[in-house]
Amino acid sequence: MQTPVTIPVPVLRLPRGPDGFSRGFAPDGRRAPLRPEVPEIQKCPIAQESLEFQEQRARAALRERYLRSLLAMVGHQVSFTLHEGVRVAAHFGATDLDVANFYVSQLQTPIGVQAEALLRCSDIISYTFKP
Amino acid sequence: MAMRQTPLTCSGHTRPVVDLAFSGITPYGYFLISACKDGKPMLRQGDTGDWIGTFLGHKGAVWGATLNKDATKAATAAADFTAKVWDAVSGDELMTLAHKHIVKTVDFTQDSNYLLTGGQDKLLRIYDLNKPEAEPKEISGHTSGIKKALWCSEDKQILSADDKTVRLWDHATMTEVKSLNFNMSVSSMEYIPEGEILVITYGRSIAFHSAVSLDPIKSFEAPATINSASLHPEKEFLVAGGEDFKLYKYDYNSGEELESYKGHFGPIHCVRFSPDGELYASGSEDGTLRLWQTVVGKTYGLWKCVLPEIASENSDCIYPSAPDVKA
Numbered sequence: 001m002q003t004p005v006t007i008p009v010p011v012l013r014l015p016r017g018p019d020g021f022s023r024g025f026a027p028d029g030r031r032a033p034l035r036p037e038v039p040e041i042q043k044c045p046i047a048q049e050s051l052e053f054q055e056q057r058a059r060a061a062l063r064e065r066y067l068r069s070l071l072a073m074v075g076h077q078v079s080f081t082l083h084e085g086v087r088v089a090a091h092f093g094a095t096d097l098d099v100a101n102f103y104v105s106q107l108q109t110p111i112g113v114q115a116e117a118l119l120r121c122s123d124i125i126s127y128t129f130k131p
Numbered sequence: 132m133a134m135r136q137t138p139l140t141c142s143g144h145t146r147p148v149v150d151l152a153f154s155g156i157t158p159y160g161y162f163l164i165s166a167c168k169d170g171k172p173m174l175r176q177g178d179t180g181d182w183i184g185t186f187l188g189h190k191g192a193v194w195g196a197t198l199n200k201d202a203t204k205a206a207t208a209a210a211d212f213t214a215k216v217w218d219a220v221s222g223d224e225l226m227t228l229a230h231k232h233i234v235k236t237v238d239f240t241q242d243s244n245y246l247l248t249g250g251q252d253k254l255l256r257i258y259d260l261n262k263p264e265a266e267p268k269e270i271s272g273h274t275s276g277i278k279k280a281l282w283c284s285e286d287k288q289i290l291s292a293d294d295k296t297v298r299l300w301d302h303a304t305m306t307e308v309k310s311l312n313f314n315m316s317v318s319s320m321e322y323i324p325e326g327e328i329l330v331i332t333y334g335r336s337i338a339f340h341s342a343v344s345l346d347p348i349k350s351f352e353a354p355a356t357i358n359s360a361s362l363h364p365e366k367e368f369l370v371a372g373g374e375d376f377k378l379y380k381y382d383y384n385s386g387e388e389l390e391s392y393k394g395h396f397g398p399i400h401c402v403r404f405s406p407d408g409e410l411y412a413s414g415s416e417d418g419t420l421r422l423w424q425t426v427v428g429k430t431y432g433l434w435k436c437v438l439p440e441i442a443s444e445n446s447d448c449i450y451p452s453a454p455d456v457k458a
Contacts, residue, residue, distance in 0.1 A: 011137055012434075015141045018143045023187050025183060
């Protein structure tokens with residue numbers, strides 16, 4: 001008897017997990033307006049809006065620059081500084097949606113070269129590369 | 132081409148997930164809270180499973196968790212002998228309610244003005260949330276630890292389950308109205324307001340009773356010991372899970388087993404349908420919550436039905452890796 005061929009239902013992505021460093025409840029989250037407004041500095045509403053708008057644009061620009069830097073890293077040799085003074089080098093492959101993990105290849109570790117690996121971003125203190 | 136269920140795994144907890152609850156449907160969607168033995172209950176977006184925040188403060192395993200209807204408040208019951216009320220928007224702790232033993236269950240009234248608690252001290256307590264300093268009203272009568280306590284009949288009555296009994300109490304007079312006795316340990320209880328149905332699990336049985344009279348309606352036997360069951364809002368299906376790590380889906384009217392799903396790596400402790408009935412969530416000893424589609428293949432939340440010939444052009448979707456998808 002042949003069992004019918006089934007394909008798994010595709011998903012857009014996996015559910016996001018905790019960020020690992022905060023308790024969450026983002027202040028700019030979807031439900032933020034539910035909290036009572038606490039007026040801090042009495043600013044002219046228009047000036048205040050423009051300041052917020054400028055900040056948001058700056059954030060968006062910085063984010064875009066960062067994402068482009070990740071794209072530029074693909075295929076390059078990157079040097080990572082991890083905790084406890086450990087430094088490793090690898091070829092950068094990709095990052096996941098939340099930038100929680102870096103997929104790398106030819107990871108040079110103190111105990112040998114790992115052909116493919118996932119580096120947890122929470123373990124990385126800094127990284128550097130030459131484009 | 133037949134579609135196969137892709138459960139969505141929500142990770143984050145580090146110990147068994149023992150309870151979960153959905154909010155009602157709010158303008159921001161609906162939400163899910165999970166109680167875990169790691170002491171850190173989590174709030175998630177109900178339709179995607181995305182983590183929103185973790186309620187920090189309990190000093191012991193959290194045995195019960197609930198949200199009020201509009202998901203503005205959360206309540207948790209813990210092994211540190213307290214129940215806590217939280218602001219579910221900011222994550223801040225609003226109240227700590229001291230008890231004399233492990234607290235197992237919490238439930239808000241529809242208007243969020245009162246909180247019902249129950250636990251190992253065998254007492255039901257009713258707290259007026261507008262007067263947190265006032266002493267709670269207490270109802271005694273249970274002879275073993277209370278596992279679950281729920282408001283019912285528009286908050287005019289209370290249902291509570293201990294090891295081998297389920298009791299119905301009148302809120303106004305604080306007296307027992309009726310009780311049911313079981314030979315086996317009652318593992319879970321769910322109350323469905325529309326239709327006043329009570330879902331009780333014990334041993335391998337999933338039983339349905341009237342919440343008003345406690346009279347039995349029907350019951351089904353599962354292939355393994357069941358720890359929790361939930362009835363679909365439209366009462367077409369029920370889902371149940373227990374000691375064999377599998378989730379079972381039954382037709383409520385005929386009792387026919389429709390599907391069974393493997394996926395968890397430990398016994399399932401809790402299972403609940405979402406308020407819109409489109410998915411159900413299961414919490415397990417393996418520390419994860421999983422979201423399952425009621426109608427497999429429907430586009431909803433993170434599930435996106437894409438026909439195979441379009442899939443290659445559409446780089447949105449990912450097909451899950453094989454181990455996740457054992458059916």
